[in-house]
Amino acid sequence: MTRRELIEFVQRSDNNTELTAAQIGHVLDAAFAGIASALQQEGRFSHPGFGTFTRVEQPARPGIHPRTGERIMVEATTTIRFKPSREFKSTLGE
Numbered sequence: 001m002t003r004r005e006l007i008e009f010v011q012r013s014d015n016n017t018e019l020t021a022a023q024i025g026h027v028l029d030a031a032f033a034g035i036a037s038a039l040q041q042e043g044r045f046s047h048p049g050f051g052t053f054t055r056v057e058q059p060a061r062p063g064i065h066p067r068t069g070e071r072i073m074v075e076a077t078t079t080i081r082f083k084p085s086r087e088f089k090s091t092l093g094e
Contacts (some may be wrong), residue, residue, distance in 0.1 A: 060074060
């Protein structure tokens with residue numbers, strides 16, 4: 001789903017509001033900025049009924065350069081993990 005498709009989905013599903021696509025886009029941008037801020041500051045964002053995003057530090061590790069086959073060290077990195085809630089997982093048919 002693209003950002004535009006998400007905006008259209010929100011417009012179709014919320015019959016009680018007269019928000020324009022631009023207004024919904026601003027609300028979505030603010031929501032995602034809030035999630036990013038929570039992950040940066042607290043390392044975690046949780047939405048009941050949906051799931052939890054967690055910031056994870058991955059340590060440096062040995063690897064192999066795919067083109068040359070040379071052994072290298074892959075740098076440490078930060079990534080985000082998502083754990084869906086039980087309610088959300090049940091909607092996926094698992």
